[in-house]
Ligand SMILES: Nc1ncnc2c1ncn2[C@@H]1O[C@H](COP(=O)(O)OP(=O)(O)OP(=O)(O)O)[C@@H](O)[C@H]1O
């Protein structure tokens with residue numbers, strides 16, 4: 001922990017972040033978006049319900065909606081915050097000087113990743129008061145809330161590491177960002193699409209009880225699907241039954257994430273600086 | 285000490301550096317001059333561990349750049365030809381960040397930073413945001429940054445480029461101070477006069493090859509000479525060297541290989557014939573007497589034009 005606090009990149013990025021007006025504007029816009037969705041939801045439900053007040057069941061639905069929207073916002077923001085951390089320094093011509101210092105590649109990469117992600121963390125924490133509405137009306141187990149925020153953390157780390165990797169490998173920030181958005185979209189929309197397609201395809205063949213692992217395999221990297229199984233455990237049971245895989249989806253998701261994080265950080269760290277030795281090896 | 289050995293860098297089929305060899309002694313200020321695209325930045329980037337060579341290598345204090353780049357980084361301070369700054373940092377914080385990146389303790393940095401700012405005449409700018417500094421000030425700040433870990437060797441890629449004459453003089457004075465501190469300095473420019481005053485020795489580089497090295501005076505003479513003659517003798521090398529050194533038209537006579545010497549020659553073809561005749565009359569055992577093809581004249585024009 002002390003080593004992290006002493007990480008020069010992390011330290012400097014915090015300073016820059018807190019000085020930039022854009023950061024505060026970002027938080028403000030984020031809260032306005034999330035807040036208006038929450039308030040809009042309350043407004044709509046109370047208008048439709050004749051009773052005119054908010055019940056635990058509605059509070060639960062609202063939590064689900066808010067959490068899904070928040071996940072969407074996080075998936076949208078993470079590539080933007082991380083996919084330029086290295087290529088951006090290259091474009092601003094500050095990377096060369098950073099790379100000739102004694103700081104290790106690992107320290108630079110981890111410092112960059114954590115500094116971008118801590119801003120997201122700040123945003124998520126700032127959004128907590130909005131959730132107090134659902135705490136007030138009940139209907140959501142504390143376990144569900146914890147699981148939701150745990151899911152946010154691991155998802156941010158995964159997409160963030162992918163963003164840092166593309167930023168290291170690709171020279172242009174724009175291209176790196178598009179690639180990271182592409183991967184995020186693949187993990188959420190594309191996998192869900194294939195999963196739904198495959199379920200429909202099987203059910204077309206009649207009520208035969210054939211096992212179909214495709215939906216499970218597709219969704220084990222999909223944060224939105226995992227969030228859904230957190231809300232609706234029955235969905236997870238169905239998925240496990242159909243695939244014949246008895247590992248809960250969130251555990252598979254955790255493993256997928258850890259794998260992606262390790263792989264992308266490893267690639268980033270080893271590709272940040274040129275391999276000065278490469279030619280010697282080729283000769284030998 | 286810096287030793288460059290058969291250093292070659294290719295970009296695809298284009299050869300940016302071609303079998304370069306160069307040794308720079310400890311404590312010297314060595315200038316690398318060459319026109320645009322000659323390969324100066326390429327050489328410096330390899331020395332700074334930012335670029336892998338295609339073949340060959342370089343040693344800094346005996347450490348191989350390709351084998352132990354992280355060790356090299358402790359020894360060198362590198363200033364790139366083009367660089368950016370972090371906009372929302374103040375000059376003091378800017379140095380502090382790099383100090384931290386070199387693993388210098390916060391207490392030490394507190395002492396060090398005012399000293400460095402003093403050295404580059406920026407003491408009054410400690411709390412100024414770096415992006416509001418002038419170009420010359422940024423260059424000097426960047427120089428201070430290179431010095432933060434007190435490296436023995438400075439690799440400065442065109443530190444005076446884009447500066448007005450006054451700022452250039454300021455930069456020159458700082459470099460003199462650094463030289464007095466005993467640093468080995470490798471500095472580049474595409475114009476000779478910019479370097480001639482402060483360098484102990486120069487290397488002229490063109491198309492990725494070192495075409496001339498030596499003291500400033502020697503280079504200037506060599507470049508100005510009409511041609512370069514190469515003479516090999518069978519024996520009596522000492523007498524041959526002595527003979528050519530005594531010739532008024534020969535400049536910068538030096539040994540280039542065993543029994544081979546080279547010098548710049550400032551005479552006409554007739555003078556050259558007379559020189560050979562005389563050498564034979566002195567019964568020097570001359571094996572060959574050839575004129576080296578160089579386009580030093582063009583290079584000289586290139587690197588001396590358009591200054592002050
Ligand atoms: N990444 C690259 N890809 C292809 N060619 C390159 C690359 N970098 C440099 N070159 C080429 O290598 C040659 C040497 O470039 P270098 O930057 O070392 O020249 P220089 O001597 O520093 O010139 P200048 O005075 O303009 O700074 C140039 O012809 C350049 O076009």
Ligand SMILES: [Mg+2]
Nearest residue numbers: 324325365441
């Ligand atoms: Mg250059």
